[in-house]
Amino acid sequence: MNEYPDTLCKPVEAKMPLKACFEVAEVIAFAVLAIAILFTFVLRFAGVEGASMEPTFSHNDWLAITAFADPRAGDVVIISPRDNDFQVPLVKRVIAVAGQHVDLRDGGVIVDGIRLDETLYLSLTTGDTGIVAGGLIFPLIVPENTVFVLGDNRTGSTDSRNAEIGFVRVDDVLGRVMARLFPNWGTGFNVARY
Numbered sequence: 001m002n003e004y005p006d007t008l009c010k011p012v013e014a015k016m017p018l019k020a021c022f023e024v025a026e027v028i029a030f031a032v033l034a035i036a037i038l039f040t041f042v043l044r045f046a047g048v049e050g051a052s053m054e055p056t057f058s059h060n061d062w063l064a065i066t067a068f069a070d071p072r073a074g075d076v077v078i079i080s081p082r083d084n085d086f087q088v089p090l091v092k093r094v095i096a097v098a099g100q101h102v103d104l105r106d107g108g109v110i111v112d113g114i115r116l117d118e119t120l121y122l123s124l125t126t127g128d129t130g131i132v133a134g135g136l137i138f139p140l141i142v143p144e145n146t147v148f149v150l151g152d153n154r155t156g157s158t159d160s161r162n163a164e165i166g167f168v169r170v171d172d173v174l175g176r177v178m179a180r181l182f183p184n185w186g187t188g189f190n191v192a193r194y
Helices: 017-042
Strands: 043-047 062-066 076-079 090-097 101-105 108-111 146-150 173-182
Touching: 017 043, 043 173, 062 076, 076 146, 090 101, 090 108
Parallel strands: none
Antiparallel strands: 043 062, 062 173, 076 090, 076 173, 090 146, 101 108
16 A cells, blocks of 8 residues: 555655765766777777868868777878887878788889779879889888878978888877768868768
């Protein structure tokens, strides 16, 4: 039989104010911890400086990157500054991974004997780059645990063709670009396909 005839269930006891404060603090602490883990290990943000990735990304674009990056050919990645002379993270496209053969000739990029179709992200050809200022001689084979990267603006990019960058260690890839968040406002809002 119901001891409280005017209600369907037993009334909730009033919580002590101190206990309620601890519960609120616990929820806030958990939320802060979850956000810290998310932005440390899963999702990061990076700004684009310079024109080396045009037309794909422009100066002042903001990118969302995933921290879980097993770089594959075609991925746009963020590279750690410890492995380059510029002392800043760089945005580049992975062209080839360990063990692949890379050649730059006749205005194009050839990987494992197949000319890459880069019409989706290139507006300019690469030019004949058999020997590059950095001293690399093509064709070449990408060493183990490294990747070969190029900027989409081939005539205005310092990348794996140059000694300042060279082959990039897989450990120095900070993440893969997932989306363009805040593009250069003159071009409108676009989401990157990478």
